[in-house]
Amino acid sequence: MIEVKGLVKHYGSKRAVDGVSFTVNRGDILGFLGPNGAGKSTTMKMITGFLRPDAGTALVDGHDVTDDPVAVKSRVGYLPESAPAYGEMTVEEFLGFIAEIRGFKSSDARHEQVERALGLTQLAPVRTQTIETLSKGYKQRVGFAQALLHNPPVLILDEPTDGLDPNQKNEVRTLIKKLASEKAVVLSTHILEEVEAICTRVIIISQGKVVVDETPAQFRARQPGARLDEIFRSLTTSDT
Amino acid sequence: MSQISPVFKREFLGYFRSPVAYVFLIVFLMASVGLAFFIGGFFKANLASLDSFFVFHPWLFLFLIPAAGMRLWSEEKRTGTIELLFTLPITTLEAVLGKFFAAWAFLTVAILLSFPMVVTVGYLGNPDWGVIASSYLGSILMAGSYLGVCSLTSALTKNQVISFVLSVLACLVLLFLGWSVFNGALHAVLPVWAVDLLANFSFATHFNAFTKGIIYPKDVAFFLSLTGFTLFLNVVALER
């Protein structure tokens, strides 16, 4: 479903992403790990067509993001880091706008999608509240709802559980797991337990390069008995 | 191109979701009518014409349109919603046009809110309706060109203050090229044909005929092509 081939991105003279390649199949939940500044978000921005890669490309469902970005974008649900949204709109208005631009032109179809997304992310109590007045966790859920809205075959989630309370973290993980049988999911996180709980594969990138690509079981087996964060530390050096 | 309409709707309604829009409309109205009354001598002239109202538009637009246009793209960049917008299935051109037309429609509302003046001259005297109609047309076309420039400059920065200053400067140049005082000074250094050529790129030069009730195709073409050109550069600036 997702095929990432040799992505490279420079910021000035800094190589933020340095030849990242991997593939994700339907049913996979890929945990994307790495220290701060490793290039996780930058890689996701290139897969979703927001940033143009300096080299390499990504294919979603066979569509090349550099040749046909609109085809890729219509198949991907993307939650950007820190979940940006138009703050002056209410939750309902915002999701309605996303639904319309996602191709649900009739108001019935739009309504149905919005209700579904509101239900999945438990946003119904705040549906008429403007987004700028929501708490951080609720804003995060609005971003998640927006990504799920069109029931896309591919989900790219940049720190989806960031800012959520422990109950909500669990809800979101359960939801991702439930949805994932039909989808290819990439999620980045700093919570190693999260990877063990839901991911079927782990990729660790450090200084823009993939250093680990294996199953969570293999990852744990690297140093039997050690804590996950110890294994993580031994594989990565702090990036700046 | 079907994706222009959701962007247009969101943007246009967005103006009325914030108090800034109402403040803008009131300031616009007070400034345009105020200039006509106190400096243009609307009453003293004792003529059933809106000449003293329209004559200030090129100067008024110089500040008010950058004020309305500075947030177009800067705001999206500052809040990060640009990442959301450009990972939706929409081309850059559709996004640029949707936002531009929404802002233009908003400015048209602001310009047309002066209709009580039209009613007044119609009640008190016997104005030339053709002149009034062509003046409104010219004013709206000119507003589009100013806005094109502002939309472009706001795509260059995420700082609204910088965006505003750049917009005013760019518009100032385009306005001054046709100002007689400035051209008089230019005559000292440039040959007549060169000054005339430069004056051809001025807002004021092309707006003049409209206020006399004459619609020259070349004036219409000037405003439309300047608008088109700035929007083209706008797309290039965003895709960079």
Ligand SMILES: Nc1ncnc2c1ncn2[C@@H]1O[C@H](COP(=O)(O)OP(=O)(O)OP(=O)(O)O)[C@@H](O)[C@H]1O
């Ligand atoms: N717009 C930008 N301009 C310049 N440098 C940038 C820009 N965005 C990211 N970088 C740099 O690129 C590198 C990778 O950043 P990225 O946001 O992809 O990291 P990350 O893995 O998502 O980190 P985090 O875990 O903190 O979210 C960092 O060194 C960062 O400073």
Ligand SMILES: [Mg+2]
């Ligand atoms: Mg990140």
